[in-house]
Amino acid sequence: MRSIGLTTLFACLVLLIRWAAAGQTHEYNFTTGWVRRNPDGMHEKMMIGFNGEWPIPDIHVNKGDRLIVRLTNGFDDQPTSLHFHGFFHRNVDENSNQMDGPQMVTQCPIMPGDTYVYNFTVDNQVGTYWMHSHSGAQYTDGMRTALIVHDEDEPFEYDEEMIIQLSDHYHKPYYEVMDEFLTRYNPTGAEPVPQNILFNNTVNASISFDPDTVYLLRFINVGNFVSQYVYLEDHEFTIVEVDGVYVTPNTTSLLYLATGQRTTVLVHSKPESNKNYALMQIMDETMLDVVTPGLILNRTNQVLYNGEAPFADEYFIDSFDGVTNDFYLTPLEKTALLPDYDYQITLDVKMDNLGDGVNYAFFNNISYVAPKVPTLVTAITAPKHLVKNPSIYGENVNPFILEYGEVVEVVVNNYDDGRHPFHMHGHNFQVVQKSPSFLEDPSGNGEDGEPIPYNSSSPLMEFPDFPMRRDxxxxxxxxxxxxxxxxxxxGIWMFHCHVDWHLEQGLAALFIEAPLQLQANEALTENFKQVCSTGDVPVAGNAAGHVDDWLNLAGLPRQPDPLPEGFTWKGYVAFVMSCFVGIWGLQTIVHYGLSESIQDDESMYNKLKELLEEPAESN
Structure with a gap:
């Protein structure tokens, strides 16, 4: 009996240790739906909330915890999905690639009334993340929130932490904005200009500081389009984390966050509480094709030390040259520069019009178009001898096959005069080169610059010994x-521009990573299959849905045909202007021609009348 008791006690102790190591489980039941709100105080609109609530509450977990999110589609007429931005989903025993979220990539769209369960362990990742819809541009209307992974071994100390979400804001619903954007009547592809920028889902916000206190501020740009600068009057930021990667502390006065990026800083407050300070968020104006009348580029938020003191005045930045360049940040955990690549992927970014007149975005002249079957389904169900054949995934998803364990180098050359924040699912990456803008000629003569692609034989910067890592x-x-x-x-990992308008234009590629190992690790869950069934999406087959002949791509969704030669957006503009000038000329001719004819007729009539009224001469 004594021996059995000790054995039982030991077994219980082992289970207790394993339970403690496994962490806690956080379960959420969310139903999407429209919630009427007025975030900027200027225009009431419908935002996308969970369970009738918006803004959506932040989620906090600890390293090693399990997260279970049951997402029910409460919309009447549109699908949805949920992406956990920055998470790797590496656990091979959890069917983890199905938890990533982008519809028709790693899951089927969740149709109205249906529920999809995201269930995964937050393993070996800490820091600042967020989650958002990955269906269309839905998160533009508020389907997003912060997701923080706390770490008991954080390499810095602070007294209090705050989460600050930055975003742009549109008064029209996202689907109307998108319809107006992706149209032949916008041949230049000018991105929709937002009506405002938000600070924690409102404007003219405030946060409170106590004197002589260290604050950890987690900044997240959860917007669709515009990057933002952040400046705190008469204070310094010490950067300690970017995109879930701890960095060697770096002190700066000015931050820059593109959409999808996160930057965590320490701020030591003032010793006195006799005044308040301006916390400025500033639109990156260079990303806008036009500054619309009334658009506020410079938003003033308050850091309140003293509720009875006057609010801080608006603060203006004289120059943005001093902003921190993340290329020169160093991870705290110094991972050496990866050795020379085994496989190099070169992606050339271009924006151009196709035959329907719409302006699209391209990697290597391919604009992403979703397949008929989620790419993960194709990878799992393909015959082993074909699973590494990129053609079965469809050329219009820009598929690249990666072998397990190889060093991959991704070169992205920008042949566009816009700024693009690129996000990779399933990984963070080393930033080996990051050129400046070449909108202006580097010679300094003030002329427009030309694109300068990467030249491996003559890189612009020295390769860093310990490159910055981020996603x-x-x-x-x-x-x-x-x-x-x-x-x-x-897994199947998306690489795309996180300006969501550009993603909707097609600026994306898929990395089909180690597909043989993926087949061995991953099996489609019953919930996965049921959601696909509701949406009438096949759960086997190539990109076009064929299982009898895997190389048959008949019926594959593809980008529109190209424009006839010579027709570009400039050609469209010239054509429209020519038509306008021609019509104006015809109107002018007709107008003056008719008026002269009328005048001639009146003159002849008057002369005839004078002759008739003259007295006849006597014989």
Whole structure:
């Protein structure tokens, strides 16, 4: 009996240790729906909330915890999905690739009334993340929130933490904005200009500081389009984390966050509480094709030390040259530059019109179009001898096959004069090169610059010994970036611009990583299959839905045909202007021609009348 008791006690102790190591389980039941709100105080609109609530509450977990989110589609007429931005989903025993979220990539769209369960362990990742819809541009209307993974071994100390979500804001619903954007009547592809920028889902906000206190501020740009600068009057930021990666502390006065990026800073408050200070958020005006009348580029938020003191005045930045360049940040955990690549992927970014007159975005002249079957389904159900054949995934998803364990280098050359924040699912990457903007000629003569692609034989910067790692990096206008990572996470991982308008234009590629290992690790869950069934999406087959002949791509959704030669957006503009001038000329001719004819007729009539009224001469 004594021996049995000790054995039982030991077994219980082992189970207790394992339970403690496994962490807690956080379960959420969310139903999407429209909630009427007025975030900027200027226009009431319908925002997308969970369970009738908006803003959606932040989620907090600890490293090693399990997160279960049951997402029910409460919309009447549109699908939805949920992406956990920045998470790797590496756990091979959890069917983890199905938890990533982008519809028709790693899952079927969740149709109205249906529920999809996201269930995964937050393993070996800490820091600042967020979650958002990955269906259309839904998160533009508020389907987003912060997701923080706390770490008991944080390498810095602070007294209090705050989450600050930055975003742009549109008064029209996202689907109306998108319809007005992706149309032949917008041939230049000018991105929709937001009506405002928000600070924690409102404007003219405030946060409170106590004197002589250290604050941890987690900044997240959860917007669709516009990057933002952040400046705190007469205070300094010490950057300690970006995109879930701890960095060697770096002190600055000015931050820059593109959409999808996160930057966590320490701020030591003033010793006195005799005044308040301006916390400025500033739109990156260079991203806008036009500054619409009344648009406020410079938003003033308050850091309140003293509720009885006057509010701080608006603060203006004289120059943005001093903003921190993340290329020169160093991870706290110094991982050496990865060795020379095994596989290099070069992606050329261009924006152009196709035959329907709409302006699209391209990697290597391919604009992403979703397949008929989620790419994960194709990878799992394909015959082993074909699973590494990129053609079965459809050329219009830009598929790249990665072998397990190889060092992959991704070169992105920008042949566009816009700024693009690129985000990678399933990994963070080393930033090996990050060029400046080349909108202006580097010679300094003031002329427009030309795109400068990456030249491996003559890189612009020295390769860093310990490169910065993150999951979202900004590609400058006409410039280039070079990224490296190890393909050690089998799955289907999207690489795309996180300006969501550009993603809707097609600026995306898929990395089909270690597909043989993926087949061995991953099986479609019953919930996955049921959601696909509701949406009438096949759960086997190639990109076109064929299972009898895997190389038959008949019926594959593809980008529109190209424009006839010579027709570009400039050609469209010239054509429209020519028509306008021609019509105006015809109107002018007709107007003056008719008026002269009328005048001639009146003159003849008057002369005839005079002759008739003259007295006849006598014979």
């Amino acid at each position: 979202t990096v900004v590609l400058e206008p006409n410039g280039h970036i070079v990224l490296r990572f190890v393909a050690n996470n089998p």
